[in-house]
Amino acid sequence: MASEDAEFTMLFQEFYPSLCRFLECLLGGRASVAQDLAQESFLQLHRTVWGTIPVGEARFWLYRVARNLALNEFRRGETRHRLFDRVVEALRPRTQTPEEEYETQERQELVLSMLKGLPEDQRTALLLREQEQLSYREIAEVLDVSESKVKTDIFRARTALRERWAQRVRAIGASVR
Amino acid sequence: MSCNLTEKVSLLVDGELSPVETRAIERHLLTCIECQQARADFLNLRQQISAYTPALNTQVQQRALASVLAKQGRAATRASAQAATPEAGRRPARIFGVPAMPFAIGMLITAAVALIVTSFVFYIVFQQAERDRQQATNTQANSSREQTATVNQPPNTNNDNSKANTFGASDEAANGKQSVDQSQQQRARGPVNSESENRQTFAANARRVRSKRPASSGTALARNAGINAPLDLHVPELLPPHEASAPRYITINATAPVAAPVRPVDAGTLAARHVEQAGLLLRAFRNARTVEQDAAADLSYEKRRARQLLYQNIVLRREAANEGNVQLASLLDSLEPILIDIANLPDQPHADDVRAIRERIGRKNLVALLEVNSTALARAYE
Numbered sequence: 001m002a003s004e005d006a007e008f009t010m011l012f013q014e015f016y017p018s019l020c021r022f023l024e025c026l027l028g029g030r031a032s033v034a035q036d037l038a039q040e041s042f043l044q045l046h047r048t049v050w051g052t053i054p055v056g057e058a059r060f061w062l063y064r065v066a067r068n069l070a071l072n073e074f075r076r077g078e079t080r081h082r083l084f085d086r087v088v089e090a091l092r093p094r095t096q097t098p099e100e101e102y103e104t105q106e107r108q109e110l111v112l113s114m115l116k117g118l119p120e121d122q123r124t125a126l127l128l129r130e131q132e133q134l135s136y137r138e139i140a141e142v143l144d145v146s147e148s149k150v151k152t153d154i155f156r157a158r159t160a161l162r163e164r165w166a167q168r169v170r171a172i173g174a175s176v177r
Numbered sequence: 178m179s180c181n182l183t184e185k186v187s188l189l190v191d192g193e194l195s196p197v198e199t200r201a202i203e204r205h206l207l208t209c210i211e212c213q214q215a216r217a218d219f220l221n222l223r224q225q226i227s228a229y230t231p232a233l234n235t236q237v238q239q240r241a242l243a244s245v246l247a248k249q250g251r252a253a254t255r256a257s258a259q260a261a262t263p264e265a266g267r268r269p270a271r272i273f274g275v276p277a278m279p280f281a282i283g284m285l286i287t288a289a290v291a292l293i294v295t296s297f298v299f300y301i302v303f304q305q306a307e308r309d310r311q312q313a314t315n316t317q318a319n320s321s322r323e324q325t326a327t328v329n330q331p332p333n334t335n336n337d338n339s340k341a342n343t344f345g346a347s348d349e350a351a352n353g354k355q356s357v358d359q360s361q362q363q364r365a366r367g368p369v370n371s372e373s374e375n376r377q378t379f380a381a382n383a384r385r386v387r388s389k390r391p392a393s394s395g396t397a398l399a400r401n402a403g404i405n406a407p408l409d410l411h412v413p414e415l416l417p418p419h420e421a422s423a424p425r426y427i428t429i430n431a432t433a434p435v436a437a438p439v440r441p442v443d444a445g446t447l448a449a450r451h452v453e454q455a456g457l458l459l460r461a462f463r464n465a466r467t468v469e470q471d472a473a474a475d476l477s478y479e480k481r482r483a484r485q486l487l488y489q490n491i492v493l494r495r496e497a498a499n500e501g502n503v504q505l506a507s508l509l510d511s512l513e514p515i516l517i518d519i520a521n522l523p524d525q526p527h528a529d530d531v532r533a534i535r536e537r538i539g540r541k542n543l544v545a546l547l548e549v550n551s552t553a554l555a556r557a558y559e
Contacts (some may be wrong), residue, residue, distance in 0.1 A: 005246070011460045012242050020231040031232035046249045051287070056453060056555065104230075110226050115557065120328045130226040136193050154188040162218045176392060 008050060012042055015059060018132060019066055025118075025127050026070045029112045033073060041066040063132070063142045067124055074120070114164050122157035125150050180211045192221045232237075235465075448497070448505060449554035451489050455512055456547030458482050462519060463535055465545065476526060483519035490516055508550055511541055 016038055023034035041062050049061060115123050121143070128134045128142060136154075140147045185202050188194050194202060206212050462479045494509035518534050538544065 006478070006482075008246075009242060010457055010461055010482065012245070013465070013478075014237070014457050016241060017231060017233055017464060018237055020233050021229060024231050025226070025229060034231065035233070035237065035241065039245055041247045042241075043248055046245060055457075056551075107225065108229055111229055115226075123548065127226065130223045133230070136191070151184075151188065151193070154191070155184045156185055158219050158222060159183070161222050162215070165218070 006045060007055065011055060012056060015062060016042065018083040019062060019158045022063065022110045022127055022131060023066055023070055025112065025115055025131070026067070026123060027073065028116045029109070036112055037066060037073065060134075060138060063128065064144070067143070071120070110168065114161050114168075117164065118157050118160060121145075121149075122160075125153040125156040126161075129154055180209055180215075182209070182212055183215045184214045184533050186212050187219060190223070191218060264443050354448050361414055443556055445557060449551060449557075451486065451493055452480075452508070452554060453551040455486055455490070455516070456544060456551055458486060458519075458539055459515065459547065463538055476522060477524075477525065480520055483516045487513070487516040487520055505550070505554075508546060511543060512547070515541075515543065 005174075019038040019041060020034050023037050024031055027037075039047055044065055045058060050058070053061065083110055115127070118126070124143060125139055128139045129136075134142065136147045136150045139150045143150070182202065182205055185198065186206070189199060189202050202212075206216065219376070270291065380469065458479060462483075465476060465479065490509050490513050494506055494513065497506035497509060513537060518537075522530060522534075
C-alpha cells in the first residue's frame with residue numbers, strides 16, 4: 001500500500017501542474033476552479049481505477065476526467081467568486097521582475113482570450129497537442145473521438161488562432177502609431 | 178489562404194506525416210511562401226500556448242495532494258465503518274453501485290492476489306526463457322550442415338574401427354528407420370551434450386544395423402530431423418587419426434549452442450517501465466519548487482526514488498550492453514550519474530546543488546529522451 005501511495009504521489013507531483021494548466025486554459029483562466037477540478041480528477045482516479053490500469057494510461061484517464069469535469073463546469077456557469085481567483089493569483093510564485101511579470105501576464109491573458117474564442121472540442125484538442133504533446137492517436141483516445149476529427153479540429157483551431165493573432169498584432173501596431 | 182497544403186503543414190509540425198509525405202511537404206515549403214508563413218505561425222502559437230504557466234505553488238500543490246489522500250482515507254474508513262454497523266446487513270454500502278467490502282480486507286486480498294499473479298508470471302517467464310534457450314539450441318543443431326555422429330563400435334569390428342557413422346540419406350531399412358527415428362527423437366529432446374547419454378541411446382541400435390545391412394559408402398552429413406535414413410556405416414574418417422582407437426559415441430557436433438537471451442519482450446517491458454519511471458522522477462525533480470527552507474521536504478521522496486531506480490538502472494544497462502542494444506545502453510548510461518547525484522543529495526541540499534543537477538538534466542535533454550524512448554519501447558513491446 002505504501003508503494004502504491006508513493007507511486008500515486010509521484011504521479012500527482014508530475015501531472016498536477018500540467019492538469020491545472022490544461023484546465024486553466026480550458027476554463028479561460030479560472031485558476032481556483034481549475035485547481036479544484038484537477039484535485040477532483042486525482043481523487044476520482046484514486047477511488048476508481050488506481051492500481052488497475054498502467055501508469056501511462058492513468059495520465060490519459062486524468063485528462064479525460066478533467067475535461068468532462070470542465071464541461072460540467074461550463075454547464076453550471078460561473079459560480080465561483082472572482083475574489084477567490086484573485087487570492088489564488090496572489091499566491092502565484094513570483095520569479096520575475098515586475099516588468100517581466102506584467103509582460104508574462106499580458107501574454108497569458110492574450111492566450112486565454114484567444115483560446116476562449118474556440119469551440120470547446122477544438123480548444124481541448126489543441127491544448128492536449130501543444131501543452132501535453134500527446135499524439136493524435138492519444139488525443140483521440142482521451143476525447144473518445146476519431147483521429148481524423150482530432151486532425152481537423154487542431155488544424156481549424158490553429159487557422160482561427162492565426163487569424164486572431166494577426167488581427168491582434170495589427171491592432172497593437174495601429175494603436176502604437 | 179489559397180494554398181491547399183496548409184493542413185499538411187499542420188500535420189508536419191505535429192510529426193503526423195509519413196516519411197514520404199514529410200519529404201514532399203518539405204520540398205513544397207522551399208517554394209511556397211504562404212506555407213512557410215503558416216508553419217512559422219503554427220510554431221509561434223505552440224510556443225505561446227505551451228509557455229502558459231498555471232497559478233500554482235508548492236504549498237498549494239502539497240495541500241491538494243494531502244487533501245486527495247485524506248479524502249480517500251476518509252472514504253475508505255467510512256466504507257469499512259458502514260460495513261461494521263448493524264444496518265450493513267439490511268443495505269450494504271455501495272460505492273459507484275458496487276457493494277463495498279471492508280477496505281483493509283480488500284486491500285489485503287488484492288495484495289495477496291497481486292503477489293500470487295506476479296510470482297506465477299515470473300515462473301512462466303523463466304520457464305519460457307528456458308524453453309526458448311533449448312529451442313534455439315535445437316534449431317542450430319538441426320540446421321547446421323556440420324552435424325556428425327559416431328557410433329559406439331565394439332573393438333572387434335573390422336571395417337569401422339576408424340570410421341565414424343553419420344546419418345545419411347540412403348536407402349530405407351526397417352531397423353535403420355527405427356534407429357534413426359530414435360536418434361531423431363533424441364535430437365528433438367535437445368542437444369546431445371553428454372557422451373554417455375549418446376552411448377545409451379544409439380549404441381544398441383547401431384549394432385543392430387551393422388549386423389543386418391551391408392555397409393555403404395557415403396559422406397552425407399545429417400539432414401534435418403525429418404529424414405528417415407539408416408545409419409551409414411561406411412563414412413570417411415571424420416575423427417583425427419589419434420582418436421581412431423578411442424571408443425566412438427553418437428555425438429552431434431552442432432555448433433556451440435548460444436545461450437538463449439531473455440525473451441526480448443520481457444526485457445523490453447522492464448526497460449520500458451524503468452524508462453517511464455525514470456522520466457517521471459526527473460520531471461518531478463525538475464519541477465519541484467525548492468524554497469530554501471523546504472528543499473529537504475521537497476526532495477526526500479525524489480532521493481528515495483532515485484536510489485530505487487539506480488539499482489534497476491545498473492542491471493538494465495548491463496543487460497542492454499550485453500545484448501548490443503546501444504541506444505538503450507547509452508540512454509541508461511546518461512541517466513545513471515543523475516540518479517546517483519539525486520540519491521546522494523544531503524538531507525538539507527543546497528539550492529545550488531539542486532540547480533546544478535537540473536541544469537545537467539536540461540543539457541542532456543534527458544526528460545524528453547526518456548519520454549520518447551519510453552513511448553517507443555512501450556509500443557515496440559505491446
